[in-house]
Amino acid sequence: MSENGLEFLQKQTVRTLALGQILGGFGLGSTLSIGALLAADLSGSVAWSGAAATFSTLGTATWAIPLSRLAFARGRRVALALGAALAISGAALVITAASVRFFPLLLVALFLLGAGSAASLQARFAATDIPTDRKVGKDLSLVVWATTIGAVTGPNLFGPGEVVGNFLGLPELTGPFVFTIAAQMLATSVFWFGLRPDPLLVAKQIASDKLQAKPKVSLASAFATLKQYPVAAYAIVSIALSHMVMVSVMSMTPVHVTSHGGSLVVVGFVISLHILGMYAFAPLFGILSDKIGPVKTIVIAQLIFVSALLIAGFGAETQNLVTLGLFLLGLGWSAATVSGSALLATSVPVDQKTNVQGLSDSMMNLSGASGGAIAGTLVALYSFTGLSLMALVPVVVIVTISLLVRNYRAKQTRTASIENLPVPE
Structure with missing residues (x-):
């Protein structure tokens, strides 16, 4: 074609x-x-x-x-x-x-x-x-x-x-x-x-000359692919942990708002703005990911998460601040999901793409379910503010791994440049 x-x-x-x-x-x-x-x-x-x-x-x-x-x-x-x-x-x-x-x-x-x-x-x-x-x-x-x-x-x-x-x-x-x-x-x-x-x-037809005769499609082969392509593993971890941060705080927001006198109408408004943040600005982060790179965009997503969690956490007694925090939480999720998915899509060969993509979506949802499951206990023990601050832990993990990946990719680029240099006479 x-x-x-x-x-x-x-x-x-x-x-x-x-x-x-x-x-x-x-x-x-x-x-x-x-x-x-x-x-x-x-x-x-x-x-x-x-x-x-x-x-x-x-x-x-x-x-x-x-x-x-x-x-x-x-x-x-x-x-x-x-x-x-x-x-x-x-x-x-x-x-x-x-x-x-x-x-x-x-x-x-x-x-x-x-x-x-x-x-x-x-x-x-x-x-x-x-x-x-x-x-x-x-x-x-x-x-x-x-x-x-x-x-x-x-x-x-x-x-x-x-x-x-x-x-x-x-x-x-x-x-x-x-x-x-x-x-x-x-x-x-x-x-x-x-x-x-x-x-x-x-x-697959275009890349047929590069495909394995009978590529393995299984969980074991997906993990083997991630071991071979660590940047893809980083993309999956970033998507999964970002989803956990979002779900854990979002899932407890209706309970928190109503317990502080907010009506169901208010809850609906807060969640609607949160959903707006999740999806409406996705093209902005897609363009940003293409322009400055997905790894940098993932880091920007974590900075948005930090602002969201601090605003919602320390402003837990103020409805407007909780609403702003939830909007930013959705925005951070959008940036992380779009850039992480773009990175994953370009990090592995065609014959393993769907394999690792399926694993990514599965890990994403399991992480979200885990975050939602423990969120209630954390709120009961430490309040909504405590939950928001504890949600910073996965954010710190993602930023740390992002720095390691950035150094890894820079090293790969330098190695490739050296290998392509002409041999001195």
Whole structure:
């Protein structure tokens, strides 16, 4: 395929992925908060409300790896369409679980819904498959940015969802899942028909002379690849720890705000601004990553985290400062995720890309689940301020590793320059 042909295919791929992200985010965004309410209702205990997010996150972490393997074998088109299709099954199963009032079935349904989130995460990497002169960070960030529309709109579908649910005679709280089914059906069609030719299969064909005859696609081979390409390992660690920082503080913010007299409307406003920070400015960080490099952008992300945690922590008694802190927290996450993903996408060979990308998405979600799990205990023991200050620990770790990676890459560059010098006579 000619350079012009690749350029056209890349633009078409990014447009398709962006549309799929809008639909996917629109469908899944409406389920996250409602899942907790359903869990409390069907289980009969508020203590089980957190299980909704837990099983959804575990589903995302679990599905990320098999979907990435499927992408390598059959292409992004098949993997992303299957992820969206599994989310349809999950949403339908949620309605079924509510109808028969069977709590374990709800947990299975939320686990299936996690496949939709796994597909959404994989989509950003699909924007980097085709080798062109276009900037990796910019294309990847545009796909992340497209999530903004669905992520911000989705949580506000409770009212319209209830109207639809009542019209269809569905159980209480399940109406919004009708939107999920419709949106994911459209997303499935967009991925299936829009990703032709498949960007990953085209990339593999171009690099066919460099590929192993039978490349190994497994967890063991993924870790072996990271050992061989330490910069890729750094990218995964940066993404995972940054996600842990964000989730741990964000997950406890609604509890903190309401315990200080804030209404649910205030909580919704704070979280909406946080989500805006997460996605709306992604293109800015994509361009920055292309211009100054992903490692420097990751460090900038950590500096944003520091300001966010200090403002939210020491301003814990002031609603405006907590709101500002949460916005900056989302901004830091965006910078770290976009630049870390761009670095990972360009750090390993084509035949191992999907393998390590799946591992990255899995580690990212497991880290987030761990952060959310321990956040409640830390707040109970040390307050919201204590949690915010302790969240600085992963930030310090990332900055330290970033400095080591910078020195490592500088040494590699010097070595390569010396090896390319003409031999003196």
